Amino acid sequence: MKSFSYLSAPDVGTALRTIADSGDVKFLAGGTNLVDLMREGIEHPETLMDITRLPLTGIEELPDGTIRVGALVTNSRLAADPLIRTRYPVLAQAILLGASAQLRNMATVGGNLMQRTRCMYFYDEASACNKRAPGSGCDAIGGFSRGSAVLGASEHCIATHPSDMAVALVMLDAVVEAESVHGVRRIPVADFHRLPGDTPHIETVLAAAELITAIELPPVPAAAHSRYRKVRDRASYAFALVSVAAALEVADDGRIAEARLALGGVATKPWRARIAEELLLGAEATDENFARAAAAELAPALPRSGNAFKIDLAQRTVVAVLRTLNAERSAS
Structure with missing residues (x-):
């Protein structure tokens, strides 16, 4: 490990001024990835x-019903909060499926958003990886691609984003609050992570001198009836092959009044399923319509030899989650 200097920030202003005036500085919170x-x-x-x-550990309800979560709130605390x-x-379900209890006790909300891919080629210095060494190539393309992305990939990178929490946040239209010496910026989580394009090493829209200070969860009535399902190779402590975050509201006539969907494990960023949502709105809440919407969302997928199974698996998982939500509504 290369030698480094260590500083402890007494307040947000000091942290922001220091990073604005310095060169290569990384913020350290839980440290579970960094x-x-x-x-x-x-x-x-x-x-x-x-x-x-820093005083960024609060969870509070704002006058308009928005829930503001400090960036240093641990994953465990967020998942256990009664409001959440x-x-x-x-x-809460996505967080609890995301890691071991020990990691959740240390990992923070802000750090979760900033975590980097778990692609094996990214971690292997003997392999070419444009995320780790820009311009070196991508050995995952043509290599072992079972865990790689089928959506949002490019000829320069097919690595998936690892976060479960971020998939749920995208579905909920959550907003990142980022602060610098120039002021506060609010960034929808859906826009926070970048597609790889030809610069896969630039993973978010966060500026070098910005600090995530909070996440805001807007009032989403449909979210009270929501579910997260994670499909993986083993029952615990594994990253998703496919995950689905969904919320569903169905009117008395059996037609869908609101559908929210996001996918994990299949894309280079947490993936909001806008195509599927549009097709579901106003449609009857049937397995056939769930399947049609899921197939349309996955139609642009570009699989590799080792991960083509993710397309069918993602479609079936979407249908299963929506079917469960619809059955729960009917039974209530």
Whole structure:
């Protein structure tokens, strides 16, 4: 591991001024991803700035019903919060399926959004990886691609985004609050992560001198009836092959009044299924219509030899989750 300097920020203003005036600085909170990357020689910042003392640990309801979550709230605390469990069960479920209890106790909301891919070629210094070494190539293309993306990929990168929490946040229209010495910026989570294009090493729209200070969850009545399903190779401590975050509202006449869908495990960023949502709106809540919408969403998929199964698996998982939500509505 390369030598680095260590600073502890006493307040947000100091943290922002320091990073604005310095060169290569990384913020350190739970460290559940960054420290691993440093040990592997993938990240080698000149300075680590410990931000764990900053007052960004609150969960509060704003006057308009929005829930504001501080960036240093741990994943465990967020998943256990009564407001989250009641209004956004999909988010609590996604977090609890995301990692071990030990990691959830350390990992923060802001850090979860900033975590990097778990692609094996990214972690292997002997392999070509445009995320790790821009311009070196992508050995995943033509290599072992079972875990790779089928949506949003490019000729430069097919790595999937690893977060479960972010998939739920995208479905909920959550917003990232980012702060710098120039002021506060609000970024929809759906726009926060970038598609790889020809610059896969630039993974978010966050500027180098910005700090995530909060996540805002807007009032989403449909989210009270939501679910997260994760399909993986083993029952725990594994990243998703396919995951689905969904919320469904069906009118008394059996037609869909609102459908929200996001996919994980299949794309290079948390994937909002806009095509499927549009097809579902106003349609009858039937398995046939669920399947039609899922197939349309996955129609642009570009599979590799090792991950073509993800297309059918994603479609069947979407149908299964929507069917479950519809059955729960009918039974209530």
